[in-house]
Every structure is written in structure tokens, then in C-alpha cells.
Amino acid sequence: MVPNNNDIKQKFHQFKFIDNYGHYNMILEYANEGTLREYLKINFTKLQWTDKLYIAKELAHGLLFLHNKEIIHRDLHSKNILIHQRQPKITDFGLSKQMNENSSTSSSIIHGMPAYIEPKCFIDHKYKRDKRSDVYSLGVILWEISSGRPPFQTFKSRDSLVIHIFQGNREEPIEGTPSQYIELYKKCWDNNPDNRPETSEIFNDIKQLVLNETFDQHDPIDTSSENSEVSLSHQYNINALANSLEITTSSPLYLTDTNNSNTLIRNNSIIGNLRKETIEFFNQPKFLEAFEVLCKNSTLTSLDLRFKNLRTEGGKALADALCNNNTLTSLELCSNKLGSEVGKALADALCKNSTLTSFNLRDNKLGPEGGKALADALCKNLTLTSLNLYGNNLGSEGGKALAYALCKNSTLTSLNLGFNNLKLEGGKALANALCKNSTLKELNLRYNNLGTEVGKALADALCKNTSLTSLGLRYNELGSEVVKALADALCKNNTLKTLDLSYNKLGLTNFIIKFFKQSGCRALADALCKNSTLTFLNLSGNSLSFNLESNNPNLEIFQ
Numbered sequence: 195m196v197p198n199n200n201d202i203k204q205k206f207h208q209f210k211f212i213d214n215y216g217h218y219n220m221i222l223e224y225a226n227e228g229t230l231r232e233y234l235k236i237n238f239t240k241l242q243w244t245d246k247l248y249i250a251k252e253l254a255h256g257l258l259f260l261h262n263k264e265i266i267h268r269d270l271h272s273k274n275i276l277i278h279q280r281q282p283k284i285t286d287f288g289l290s291k292q293m294n295e296n297s298s299t300s301s302s303i304i305h306g307m308p309a310y311i312e313p314k315c316f317i318d319h320k321y322k323r324d325k326r327s328d329v330y331s332l333g334v335i336l337w338e339i340s341s342g343r344p345p346f347q348t349f350k351s352r353d354s355l356v357i358h359i360f361q362g363n364r365e366e367p368i369e370g371t372p373s374q375y376i377e378l379y380k381k382c383w384d385n386n387p388d389n390r391p392e393t394s395e396i397f398n399d400i401k402q403l404v405l406n407e408t409f410d411q412h413d414p415i416d417t418s419s420e421n422s423e424v425s426l427s428h429q430y431n432i433n434a435l436a437n438s439l440e441i442t443t444s445s446p447l448y449l450t451d452t453n454n455s456n457t458l459i460r461n462n463s464i465i466g467n468l469r470k471e472t473i474e475f476f477n478q479p480k481f482l483e484a485f486e487v488l489c490k491n492s493t494l495t496s497l498d499l500r501f502k503n504l505r506t507e508g509g510k511a512l513a514d515a516l517c518n519n520n521t522l523t524s525l526e527l528c529s530n531k532l533g534s535e536v537g538k539a540l541a542d543a544l545c546k547n548s549t550l551t552s553f554n555l556r557d558n559k560l561g562p563e564g565g566k567a568l569a570d571a572l573c574k575n576l577t578l579t580s581l582n583l584y585g586n587n588l589g590s591e592g593g594k595a596l597a598y599a600l601c602k603n604s605t606l607t608s609l610n611l612g613f614n615n616l617k618l619e620g621g622k623a624l625a626n627a628l629c630k631n632s633t634l635k636e637l638n639l640r641y642n643n644l645g646t647e648v649g650k651a652l653a654d655a656l657c658k659n660t661s662l663t664s665l666g667l668r669y670n671e672l673g674s675e676v677v678k679a680l681a682d683a684l685c686k687n688n689t690l691k692t693l694d695l696s697y698n699k700l701g702l703t704n705f706i707i708k709f710f711k712q713s714g715c716r717a718l719a720d721a722l723c724k725n726s727t728l729t730f731l732n733l734s735g736n737s738l739s740f741n742l743e744s745n746n747p748n749l750e751i752f753q
Contacts, residue, residue: 226279253282258393309355311331340379496524537563552580554582555582590617629654629659639666672699685724689727691728734752
């Protein structure tokens with residue numbers, strides 16, 4: 195919320211300025227609950243989604259007020275949003291500008307907090323920020339409201355965070371967040387400013403969410419009369435939800451306070467029972483029948499079921515439907531707690547399905563058994579081109595099975611195996627598969643603890659592979675000995691365009707300082723001069739004691 199001038203004057207009677215030895219300080223309205231960041235840290239466990247959406251709505255409303263006045267804030271983050279009596283207020287306009295002012299170019303690397311800054315500013319310090327830049331910042335704040343924590347708080351280095359964001363990385367959605375809310379903040383922080391929604395659209399979407407939000411709620415933090423409107427709306431929508439799901443209850447959803455008939459008090463046990471009945475309802479055949487749309491709908495080509503908490507029953511029903519569907523080409527099942535049994539059922543469906551080309555199974559606890567089943571399906575499937583298995587703890591056994599599948603499969607072009615604990619055996623098997631596979635273009639092996647031996651094996655594979663254009667090896671403990679092998683590979687490889695070697699301890703040993711600085715560095719520098727296809731090389735977070743340069747004008751190096 196942005197208070198108008200009359201509100202301020204009523205509180206202070208006039209604007210107050212204090213002359214402090216030639217420096218003027220303006221007195222602002224007191225905020226009794228600190229910044230939004232502090233407020234979330236202290237109160238997050240007590241906040242319900244109605245409370246979170248209220249904060250989000252008021253912030254969107256405040257930003258809409260600014261944008262309607264043709265003002266861009268340029269430094270929006272959770273530390274310059276204050277909370278007074280649970281009412282958010284946008285503050286700190288030190289970097290804000292009127293839209294018609296000339297100097298709205300970026301000084302963001304110096305001023306502002308990287309996690310909230312328009313990514314375009316990272317590559318172009320003269321980038322002229324506009325309303326869409328504020329929308330990006332708001333998207334990050336919307337995520338923060340859903341999580342209760344600052345974005346990217348594990349990053350210690352400002353530079354590494356800048357690179358991480360510039361590469362398109364964002365925070366992951368929090369379990370239990372409404373899917374529409376996730377979709378909204380993802381639109382806000384889209385890398386392309388043209389794809390971001392207008393501030394008015396954001397405000398209207400959140401208003402609609404406030405009206406719809408009743409499911410999966412607990413007790414509100416307050417039952418005072420100032421919140422009676424929210425309580426009434428909340429009670430009404432719970433009844434509507436129960437009726438729409440054909441769930442009946444003979445008990446009232448609220449009790450009237452004998453001391454104040456206008457105050458509504460939620461009955462914990464009744465709401466708990468309603469929630470239990472609702473969950474049971476969704477596990478009944480009535481819910482599972484919803485997946486029959488895959489069999490009956492003759493035009494559906496894309497289905498997004500991310501963060502729907504499908505679990506075993508929902509996942510198996512979906513797998514059955516997928517066996518008979520002949521139109522779907524894209525299926526998103528990220529973060530549904532499917533488990534290995536559903537992984538096997540989906541693998542069986544892939545053997546029978548002949549249309550699916552893109553399949554996202556990220557973060558589903560598939561395990562080694564689920565990984566092996568999907569690998570077997572890849573040996574038989576003839577249509578799938580993109581498979582995301584990030585964060586499924588496939589282990590070395592799952593990695594070896596998928597490596598074998600890559601030797602047989604001739605359609606897959608993109609495979610994400612990040613964060614799967616593949617280790618030495620799984621990594622070596624995949625390196626060997628790259629020597630034989632001629633169709634895979636993108637391979638993500640980040641966060642797999644592969645080690646030096648696998649690094650060398652992958653370098654050797656790059657000498658022989660003729661299709662790979664992108665390879666992600668971030669955080670794999672490769673070590674400094676790998677650099678010379680990779681340099682040799684880059685001299686021979688003529689397809690790779692993107693190589694991520696960040697945070698691999700490439701420069702932390704005496705080997706690199708005493709010997710490799712002369713031979714390895716020279717070899718890598720020479721390789722970059724000879725290689726004409728590489729366009730992006732990430733060497734950040736490796737404590738390298740040298741700077742690499744390339745005569746290739748199209749090559750961008752982070753180090």
C-alpha cells in the first residue's frame with residue numbers, strides 16, 4: 195500500500211525535515227512490525243494463505259499506484275517494504291524515477307540487491323529499466339512471501355549469484371503453494387521482459403486468488419473485527435467448496451462469539467475434519483476419473499500437473515490414461531511425490547505411447563528402480579525427445595541403466611540428470627554412452643559428485659561425440675587435473691556451444707599453481723583460440739589464478 199499525501203499530512207500535520215549539519219532527513223510514518231523480511235521471519239509459521247495473499251495483493255496494489263503515476267521504483271525488495279499493523283507499505287524511493295526522466299539506466303551492480311534485480315542489468319549496465327523491471331522484482335517478492343525466506347540465501351558470493359540468475363535459474367516453488375500463484379510469479383520473473391504481465395493484470399489475478407483461496411487453510415492469525423470481511427469470505431467459500439465436491443457436514447463451519455456476535459471464530463476440529471474428508475475424496479475413483487480426459491479428449495496436446503500432490507494413486511491413474519492417449523505431446527509432472535512404483539507405471543506407459551515428446555518428472559523420488567524402469571522404456575520408445583529427471587536420487591544404478599538406454603535410443607535430444615547422486619560408476623557409464631550416442635544435444639549432470647576420473651572420461655567423450663551442444667557439470671568436484679583434458683577436447687570438438695564447469699575446484703590445488711598454470715592454462719587458452727563453436731563457458735567459483743581470453747567474438751566467459 196502506498197499512502198497518499200493527505201494520509202501522511204493527517205498524521206504529521208506537515209512534512210517534517212531535520213537539518214543535520216547540512217544534511218536533511220525526512221520523518222516518515224512509523225512501522226511497528228519492521229520490514230517484510232523481518233515480518234515473514236517472525237510470523238511465517240502463523241500466516242495462512244489468506245494472509246499471504248493479502249500481503250501480495252496490497253503490494254501489487256501499491257506498485258500499480260506507482261506505475262499509474264508513471265513512477266518506476268527500481269529497487270523493490272523485502273527490506274524496503276514495511277509492515278505496520280499488518281499492512282504492507284512500499285518505501286525507500288532512493289533509486290526511483292519518473293518514467294520521463296533520462297537517467298533510468300541501471301546502476302544495479304552497485305545499487306540494489308542482486309536477487310531482485312532485472313537480469314538484463316547484469317549484462318548491460320546501461321539497460322534502461324521500466325515498469326517491467328519492477329514486475330520482475332515483485333515476482334521474486336511473491337516467491338518470498340510463499341516461502342518465508344529470502345531468495346538464494348545460500349549464496350555467499352554476489353558474483354556467483356549474478357551468474358546463477360543470468361543463466362535463467364530461479365528459486366523452486368514451495369510445496370503447498372497454489373498453482374495459479376506459482377504461475378503468476380513465474381510470469382513476473384520471466385527472463386524476457388516482454389513476457390511479463392502488466393501490473394494491473396498481477397493485481398487482478400491476486401484479487402481473484404484471494405476470492406478463491408479457501409482450500410488447505412488453518413486458523414487465521416486474528417479474529418478481530420478488522421478481519422471480519424476476510425473471515426466471512428473465507429467461511430462462504432469453504433461452504434461453496436464443500437458443496438462443489440459433494441462433501442456434506444452437519445456441523446457449522448464457525449461459531450458465534452457470545453461476547454461479540456460480529457466476530458467469527460473458526461472451529462479447528464470441524465475444519466480439520468472437512469480437510470480430511472476432502473483429501474479422502476480426492477483419493478476416490480471420482481478424482482481418478484478426471485484423468486479419463488486423456489483418453490477422451492481428441493485435441494489435448496499439453497498437460498501441466500506440476501505441484502498437484504498426485505502421489506501413488508493419482509500417478510498410477512495418469513499412467514493408465516497415458517497408455518491409451520494418442521494426442522498428448524507434452525506432460526509436466528514436476529514435484530508430485532510419485533515414487534518408484536509410479537515411475538515403473540509411467541515407464542510402461544512410455545512403451546505404449548506413441549505421441550509424447552516432452553516429459554518432466556523432476557523431483558518425484560523415483561529412486562534407482564524408477565530410473566531403471568524409465569531407462570528400459572527409452573530403449574523402446576520412439577517419440578520422446580526431452581526427459582527431465584532432475585532430483586530423483588537415481589544413484590549409480592539408475593545412471594548406468596540410463597547410459598545403456600542412450601546407446602540404444604535414437605530420438606532423445608535433451609536429458610536432465612542433475613542432482614541424482616550418480617557418482618563415479620554412473621558418471622563413467624554416461625561418458626561411455628556419449629561416445630556412442632549421436633542424437634543427444636543437451637545433457638545436465640550438475641550436482642552429482644562425479645569426481646576427477648569421470649571428468650576425464652567426459653573430456654574423452656567430447657573428443658568423439660558429434661551431437662552434444664550443451665553440457666552442464668556444475669558442482670561435481672572435478673578438480674584441476676581435468677582442465678587440460680577438457681582443453682584437448684575443445685580442440686577436437688566442433689559441436690559444443692555451452693559448457694558449465696562452475697564450482698568444480700579447478701584451481702584450488704598446488705598442481706594448478708605450480709604446473710598447470712603454465713601447461714594447462716596455456717592449453718585451455720590455445721583451445722579457446724582454435725575452437726569456433728563454443729559460445730558460453732562458465733568457470734566461476736573455481737578460484738582460478740589466471741584470466742582466459744579468446745579471439746572468438748561470440749564466446750562469453752564467466753570466471
